[in-house]
Amino acid sequence: MVRLLRALALAFPAALMATALAHAAPAATTSRYMSTTNTTTLYNEGCSMGSAAQSGVVILDFGEPWYSGGYGTILYGANSFASIASIQAGAQSFLDGFWNCSPSTPVLRLAVGTSNYGSQVTSGHGTAWGNLVAALNSYISTKGYGSQEYARGANDMELSWNSYATTKAWVDAYNAATTLPLYDYGDAGGCPPYGSCNNGWTQADLYDVSWGAKDSYPFPEIYTTNGSQASEWYNESLFSALNEPAGKMGILGTMTQYAACGCGSSTNTPAQGFDQLQNDLNGDSRTAYAMSYSTDITYAN
Amino acid sequence: MKRTIARISLLALATVALAACGAGHGSAPIPSQMHTSNDGALAQEKAAALHTEEVAHAGMWRSAKAPHALPVSAPSETWKSGIVETGQAPLPGALYDITNQYQTTLGDRHVSVFAGSMRESGTGVVIVMEKSIDGKTASAPVVYPMARTGRLRITAASGQQLTLTTERGGRVGFDASRL
Numbered sequence: 001m002v003r004l005l006r007a008l009a010l011a012f013p014a015a016l017m018a019t020a021l022a023h024a025a026p027a028a029t030t031s032r033y034m035s036t037t038n039t040t041t042l043y044n045e046g047c048s049m050g051s052a053a054q055s056g057v058v059i060l061d062f063g064e065p066w067y068s069g070g071y072g073t074i075l076y077g078a079n080s081f082a083s084i085a086s087i088q089a090g091a092q093s094f095l096d097g098f099w100n101c102s103p104s105t106p107v108l109r110l111a112v113g114t115s116n117y118g119s120q121v122t123s124g125h126g127t128a129w130g131n132l133v134a135a136l137n138s139y140i141s142t143k144g145y146g147s148q149e150y151a152r153g154a155n156d157m158e159l160s161w162n163s164y165a166t167t168k169a170w171v172d173a174y175n176a177a178t179t180l181p182l183y184d185y186g187d188a189g190g191c192p193p194y195g196s197c198n199n200g201w202t203q204a205d206l207y208d209v210s211w212g213a214k215d216s217y218p219f220p221e222i223y224t225t226n227g228s229q230a231s232e233w234y235n236e237s238l239f240s241a242l243n244e245p246a247g248k249m250g251i252l253g254t255m256t257q258y259a260a261c262g263c264g265s266s267t268n269t270p271a272q273g274f275d276q277l278q279n280d281l282n283g284d285s286r287t288a289y290a291m292s293y294s295t296d297i298t299y300a301n
Numbered sequence: 302m303k304r305t306i307a308r309i310s311l312l313a314l315a316t317v318a319l320a321a322c323g324a325g326h327g328s329a330p331i332p333s334q335m336h337t338s339n340d341g342a343l344a345q346e347k348a349a350a351l352h353t354e355e356v357a358h359a360g361m362w363r364s365a366k367a368p369h370a371l372p373v374s375a376p377s378e379t380w381k382s383g384i385v386e387t388g389q390a391p392l393p394g395a396l397y398d399i400t401n402q403y404q405t406t407l408g409d410r411h412v413s414v415f416a417g418s419m420r421e422s423g424t425g426v427v428i429v430m431e432k433s434i435d436g437k438t439a440s441a442p443v444v445y446p447m448a449r450t451g452r453l454r455i456t457a458a459s460g461q462q463l464t465l466t467t468e469r470g471g472r473v474g475f476d477a478s479r480l
Contacts, residue, residue, distance in 0.1 A: 033391040043372030064389045078378040100367045144364025158394035189395040247341010299439035
């Protein structure tokens with residue numbers, strides 16, 4: 001009887017912590033695969049979010065890194081080159097629209113996104129991207145938007161798309177260019193419990209680019225309804241808790257693709273994706289952590 | 302013994318109370334400062350940096366709102382037509398390995414046809430996505446598994462009749478005009 005009571009006494013604190021961290025999924029914002037840098041379109045998108053008084057993280061994914069007389073990306077759909085200057089102008093319009101159309105309370109963290117896909121993932125591009133985010137931060141300050149707006153970088157780092165070395169070089173260059181956060185909205189493809197990670201990556205490599213690097217924050221895609229991606233990131237968090245001297249990673253939030261993709265098993269709703277990962281993290285006291293954000297990405301512009 | 306039972310009972314009550322609080326849903330995000338006592342040094346360092354940034358932003362001057370302001374207009378990009386040699390697609394890389402794509406405009410829709418394979422099984426796949434000309438609406442992708450073909454690449458387009466070639470040289474047809 002005493003042993004039973006002692007066991008219960010040990011279990012309750014863990015339950016207490018998990019319960020303290022349990023919370024409903026935050027309202028999901030709309031992130032976008034960008035086919036355009038048109039300033040009118042982006043202004044209206046920002047205004048729409050501001051009018052709805054939404055707070056949270058918005059990732060504008062401008063596509064894979066590219067170089068054509070200067071750094072930029074290849075937009076989705078249009079498959080045309082977008083220069084850093086045009087991306088900056090578009091993002092600034094989004095910031096304008098959000099500010100002008102919002103009441104005084106909602107807070108936007110706007111992340112300009114690219115990926116580690118393709119042949120132009122270089123340190124030069126990482127530097128350019130960091131400078132872009134820094135320029136957006138300066139714009140926010142100069143325009144008087146700072147009480148409600150923050151600039152961020154983002155990269156859809158998917159293990160199958162490129163090597164750790166190439167991806168790390170980009171991340172390192174970004175980190176050297178700015179101190180502003182970089183969200184990794186990629187994957188942990190093939191990592192434990194399903195294998196030893198795709199394409200030669202290791203859990204240590206993924207930790208390095210998504211959290212270990214000074215500006216990096218994990219903001220993973222949690223698409224699959226069977227919980228596989230949530231499980232991969234729980235295991236990544238556990239790896240960090242058990243192996244990394246600096247301790248466990250802090251996963252900021254989740255991205256889903258409900259609006260963009262009816263891809264069979266990859267159609268978590270935003271709440272489902274958030275809850276899957278939050279429950280996995282909180283189910284283990286070594287990884288328990290309260291995530292803050294939820295975003296769902298659409299192909300519509 | 303009685304003290305032990307009393308302590309456990311108090312802990313149980315606290316747990317139930319917190320669970321009841323958690324069940325009351327709010328839509329506001331939980332501040333990122335809500336950490337546990339077992340956060341590592343890096344988590345604490347990053348939380349401190351974010352907090353410093355938030356304090357700085359709170360002290361920034363506020364511009365007047367201009368709800369009737371009009372954005373500066375600029376031309377939109379022109380969509381490419383035909384076969385586009387890129388594997389970039391608005392699709393999860395963990396699920397799909399895209400080789401290339403074909404684009405066309407049908408009526409008031411941009412249509413993109415992606416070719417490749419399922420990442421895990423290697424089964425050939427064609428995925429079709431549509432977007433309105435104004436970009437404001439997009440349909441969910443339609444996935445066409447192509448059994449026994451392996452990874453596919455679009456190698457020819459005659460009007461909207463596409464020819465896809467497998468890695469072994471086999472060919473399959475796909476009619477994009479029926480979409």
